[in-house]
Amino acid sequence: MTNVLLTGFEPFDGSGVNPSWEAVRLAAATPPEGVSLTTAMLPVVFHDAIARLREAVEESGAEVVVCVGQAGGRPGVTVERVAINLDDARIPDHKGAQPVDEPVVVGGPAAYFSTLPVKACVAAVRDAGLPASVSHTAGTFLCNHVFYGLMHLIASGRPGVRGGFVHVPYLPEQVPGGDQPSMSVKSIAEALTAIVSAAVTTTADLKETGGSLH
Amino acid sequence: MTNVLLTGFEPFDGSGVNPSWEAVRLAAATPPEGVSLTTAMLPVVFHDAIARLREAVEESGAEVVVCVGQAGGRPGVTVERVAINLDDARIPDHKGAQPVDEPVVVGGPAAYFSTLPVKACVAAVRDAGLPASVSHTAGTFLCNHVFYGLMHLIASGRPGVRGGFVHVPYLPEQVPGGDQPSMSVKSIAEALTAIVSAAVTTTADLKETGGSLH
Amino acid sequence: MTNVLLTGFEPFDGSGVNPSWEAVRLAAATPPEGVSLTTAMLPVVFHDAIARLREAVEESGAEVVVCVGQAGGRPGVTVERVAINLDDARIPDHKGAQPVDEPVVVGGPAAYFSTLPVKACVAAVRDAGLPASVSHTAGTFLCNHVFYGLMHLIASGRPGVRGGFVHVPYLPEQVPGGDQPSMSVKSIAEALTAIVSAAVTTTADLKETGGSLH
């Protein structure tokens, strides 16, 4: 059995639902064979979110950690490639903090790359008939913050753990006018399951392009 | 039993697959209760497509006709509201014709509205957890052409038939870079099934907004 | 001299500015040679807007009427092709009315086509180095309402007048996050001037495609 930790976020920005947590819960109901799945809901609060994540990593004994967040407006599931050492909040977090141009970790490196097999994860979702691609920015709000916090934790003391971040689209109910992309919670959960399976079973990532021209 | 005709298009524009036909075929495998479903694949050829559609309506004895086409780039399933009497082709059809600013039917009215319950159809897809909205343009290529042809057929001689047009997004395999929205064929087929059910069972459409600011 | 009426809308939907009116005002400051330009600001109120438009047509003695509105999110200036006989308001107008699935004109035809040379207008904007295209939907809110009202007025009693509708993008100040397209007011005004010139001087429209696949 491989211990896997899957995290989502609580709702934010006025929405009553966060697709990341809805999909994580649904995916956890039927884990892939050979995987012991633990879940955690992270608060939309700078630094508290990382503290909660560290506890969850500790408690779960996770060998693989996949953090999940909402990327409203993106047209598919995106597996993030790189976390940057920057908080720049367009809106306040749930405790009212709104850091602008501050590092996630003072003195930390400018960035960390994901240690998930990102190309294999994308391929697994696409093999399931669902839209996915690699992304090269997780933004500068809570998602990137947690992603950087995770990779810093791994780099500074848990070398055996592999980890990364996945962004998921809006749910249809969050886009009443239908003018932005969205995806059913069932499809998002299937995508997360495919990613967890790929992360657990892939030792060397695929050597195929997932690049962006810009 | 209600006789329903569901049509899709053959592949075009260099793509080896057309999500409209793939989803129509999949939806036809498990029709809603009380529905007898006939399918037809229309050619991407001006006027021939309408001729094929008329034959299919005749042969099937359809009481409800739902024509389906691909709208690459749209973020969900869209139920079309209005067909206009205009062909303006950005690319040639499969016989090389490329009409510019010509009417679909010489002397026909400027437009026909769908006689499907468009709001109820959208609501049914959204109730199934999938993205959908009303659209107010079916373009000026084959989709609008067939939609106008269908409504003209109904208006000029088949008053008992109700009909309309549904646009569906790309499949994930048509968007290798993931930079445009797409939807799994399974989800598209589920959406079509929900639309057929709503079309068959709804007598008065919902009175709720599906409007666009522009 | 050709008398041209150019209309814009007052601000709406919580925005303090409406690019249509800002650009109309700026364009009116330097009319093309041979053109006598009158402007009018229309209220964001169903039916009142059409009444105000009719007065302005009357007072100005306009031979060409170009109504302009905001299409937030569109990536360039769009010259509308067709007005439909449908009000379906996603938000209330400034007097609180929110018609859903009602005709603009009871008993009117389903649609009217623009009588501006839409292709020549688009070409003129593009020749000025600015983004433009033909659009096949003006939505179902005030813009389409006014466009339909204009074409109905022309069809029912002013056969010598030519008229149509142009949608313009957001101004940069309306998109603080930069995540949607926008255009400087100066560029929008240049585009309107190019459209007025083309409308006045073109007798037969260009025979070139401006179609949409969907």
Next chain:
Amino acid sequence: MTNVLLTGFEPFDGSGVNPSWEAVRLAAATPPEGVSLTTAMLPVVFHDAIARLREAVEESGAEVVVCVGQAGGRPGVTVERVAINLDDARIPDHKGAQPVDEPVVVGGPAAYFSTLPVKACVAAVRDAGLPASVSHTAGTFLCNHVFYGLMHLIASGRPGVRGGFVHVPYLPEQVPGGDQPSMSVKSIAEALTAIVSAAVTTTADLKETGGSLH
């Protein structure tokens, strides 16, 4: 006088024109007061582009370097925040190389942040009435490659130089169907001039958010 180097790229991906070079040339014709402007066109060839950039930095004695590239599909001018140590090419470069998941500089840090005052640069463009925002990814093709190469050059031996990267949208002529954002070459050149002025005159960057939620 401050020496500024402004670079653009040669055309690529089948396009006969590259807006970055067209706008750089136009901006160079009227440099801001107090600025001595040198330009260079970089080849779309991995590593050769960096070599050409190093020569141009050397020859120009530049104190400020602004590299410019095309980001087709983006709705405004974007000032890049971070360069990552990753080449992942979706298409081959002009010598046929297509690196996948290789570092720009072997052994280099994961990322470098821009040393331009990115917030002040964005504000300057917006003050000129044009659309701009901060971006947190320059992609994984030549633009990011050159950006990383520039920052590595500065970090490893030219501490007095400040530098960064700016992405510009398509020109209208590159988007014949009008379905993607574009901007006139004149507006892009004005934006670059505003950025150069801001970069030269701003010593401490603005403390205001330019963040992205994702």
